[in-house]
Amino acid sequence: MSSEQSDNQIRILLVDDDPAEHILLKRKLKSAEDSSIDLDYVSDIGSAVDVVKAGGIDMIFLDNRLVPNNDFRETAPQLRGAGFIGPIGIISSDISGRYFEQFRDFGVDFKIGKDEIDGTVINFIIKEYTQDQLSETCSEDYM
């Protein structure tokens, strides 16, 4: 993701089968310093794949357990399979399961408890996952 994009609007897709989480996250996003965030919402992984394929999503917050699916190990690879290469963060009310240790093996970038999310966390996530990590000399043009 380019630094130009980070100066512009960022489009986050929330995938959660509980609509109340959409309202809660919208409130938390308002408390973040970066106000240039658009939040899209879908309640199931099939719809998420459709949205991803349509393009324009910069980041996905994926609920760990989406009925009728199991956990992120089943859903995150579907988003990657659809060609999504932006960051995927797993959000869950309980991230204590040992299987969370392998989150990177399933194409997930980070995990966080729902009760940990506040404005400062959102600021950090946006900065951490939308800024260029490599210097200009490391861009593909230099190959």
Added chain:
Amino acid sequence: MLVTETVLHLGPELERAVNRMDFFRLFKSLAGSHGFSYFGLTEILADDQGINLQHVHALHNLPHAWFDDPKQQVIEADDPVFVYLQQSSAPCVIDMNENHSAVLTAGGSRSVAIVPLHAATGKRHGLIMVGEARELEHQALALLALDAALIFQRYFEVILSLDSISGLSDREIQIVRWTSEGKTSAEIAIILGLSEHTVNSYIAAVLRKLHVVNRAQMVASAIRSGLIT
């Protein structure tokens, strides 16, 4: 006394931390459990550079609006917090009513806990925790410093020590190999089912390990040292 089972940073999440996001969560939890709203961790560099919270390994949740220049995010060298970190290796709490800090006082903070930290390589780091007026008793400050050291040690093992390790992980070798085939980060992300961010994180780690500055050098160095053929 903190109950370890109920505090995130003292539970299993400490052992499971694998990326900067995890350590951000741990340090935030540590600050919150002692009543502080904000924290900042960074390496302490030269005497005149102050505290640079944009450093590659820095972690913080201080509001950008506190800084004169939000893009630089520096606490200047004459700030009492930086001066303390330069002069002491013991943790302390500073009353901001008596010590004016251009960044932290302007942000409305009343007290700052300062924990000097040292990596096993000898590099100095500083953890600051910022919040409303409060006093930490001796035992509470000692516990805070111990917990900070435990999280920092894990941060060193997982993140900071990569700068001085020469070997590459299987995943890093995989990514160098695809780069040598001419694939872009986005293409490698699709091939491996990862995000472009994760691919670039691996490339950034390899660059630091091999002491090179771009992809061509990275591939050449990896071939020369036999890491890839």
